[in-house]
Amino acid sequence: MRSVFLDFGTVSHDDLDTSKLERVLPGIKLHSASSDAEVEERIAGCEVILTNKLNISGARMRAVPGLKFVGLTATGTNNVDLETARELGIAVCNIRDYCTTSVAQHVLGVILLLTHRLREYGQVAVDGTWSRSEQFTVAAGSIRELTGKVLGIVGHGVLGKAVAKACRDGLGMRVLVAERPGTAPGREPDSGSSVGPVRVTLDELLRTADVLSLHCPLTPATTGLIGKRELSLMKPDALLVNTARGALVDLDALVAALKGGDLGGAAIDVLPQEPPVNGSPLFERGIPNLIVTPHIAWAAFEARQRAVDELAGHVEDFLQGGRRGRVV
Numbered sequence: 001m002r003s004v005f006l007d008f009g010t011v012s013h014d015d016l017d018t019s020k021l022e023r024v025l026p027g028i029k030l031h032s033a034s035s036d037a038e039v040e041e042r043i044a045g046c047e048v049i050l051t052n053k054l055n056i057s058g059a060r061m062r063a064v065p066g067l068k069f070v071g072l073t074a075t076g077t078n079n080v081d082l083e084t085a086r087e088l089g090i091a092v093c094n095i096r097d098y099c100t101t102s103v104a105q106h107v108l109g110v111i112l113l114l115t116h117r118l119r120e121y122g123q124v125a126v127d128g129t130w131s132r133s134e135q136f137t138v139a140a141g142s143i144r145e146l147t148g149k150v151l152g153i154v155g156h157g158v159l160g161k162a163v164a165k166a167c168r169d170g171l172g173m174r175v176l177v178a179e180r181p182g183t184a185p186g187r188e189p190d191s192g193s194s195v196g197p198v199r200v201t202l203d204e205l206l207r208t209a210d211v212l213s214l215h216c217p218l219t220p221a222t223t224g225l226i227g228k229r230e231l232s233l234m235k236p237d238a239l240l241v242n243t244a245r246g247a248l249v250d251l252d253a254l255v256a257a258l259k260g261g262d263l264g265g266a267a268i269d270v271l272p273q274e275p276p277v278n279g280s281p282l283f284e285r286g287i288p289n290l291i292v293t294p295h296i297a298w299a300a301f302e303a304r305q306r307a308v309d310e311l312a313g314h315v316e317d318f319l320q321g322g323r324r325g326r327v328v
Helices: 019-024 036-043 058-062 082-088 100-115 118-126 158-171 202-208 228-233 251-259 301-319
Strands: 003-005 048-051 069-072 091-093 150-154 174-178 198-200 211-214 239-242 265-268 290-292
Touching (some): 036 058, 058 082, 082 091, 100 158, 150 158, 158 174, 158 211, 198 202
Parallel strands (some): 048 069, 150 211, 174 198, 239 265
16 A cells, blocks of 8 residues: 655654554655645555644545545544545544653653752752852752642543652642533542542632643633633642643743742643744743743653554554544
């Protein structure tokens, strides 16, 4: 089958084993990146199109009469016209639970970096401040213990549950979860436990959480979920972590809260526009207690290898008449 991976460079840094993919799709063309003009040329005549983030529109699918399968190395499917795929009988697959450990590690890492002020203390250790100190140590900001503190989770799916477990088991934090629309507050059964986390309203979660971690999808209802009003409800020393979708947070409001001392810190791994060719309010110099990373919470080597292998498994299953990983 003629096949192409249009943006393999978003998954591989020239470090992944592609043998499973090449066994299932002999002769597959792996392109690091593809411009809009190159997409049209490269998908022509293909039966299988693989991508991570590129737009596979209805028009593009219609332009490839023999197209049978579109595979994504991602969970989100908003970059594929699913209705047209259904109409044309084109299979669409995504992958799930491939980067859970990586995301959980990232969240724990940024929480620890912010609460233990590792950047600040690393700086004073080498810039002469420590050498000039009259004591054996030096103060560069308040350090907090996390045991007993409250972790607030918005979006208690696979990723949210993994972060909750890591913070509860590893750091001794208490976990609260934002209630879903249309459900009443209360305890939710958790796999492997007779007593699950407590669900509360979002406003109560904001008032209570020492760390708020976002793991919900971006929908019309969640766009701008954390704005000026929501940030004003949070504790002035609370932390906000977003590894979900950039548009969940009003970035201007976040910057104002950090600069005004109304929020203890933030770690942002996702932006509304990626790459941020038009800049971002977060890029202003001097914003205190802010960590910005380029959408890499998911990107541990093992997670990226798992993504490619999982996609290869979906293709193989499709060729055998199965529906593994199918969203269409």
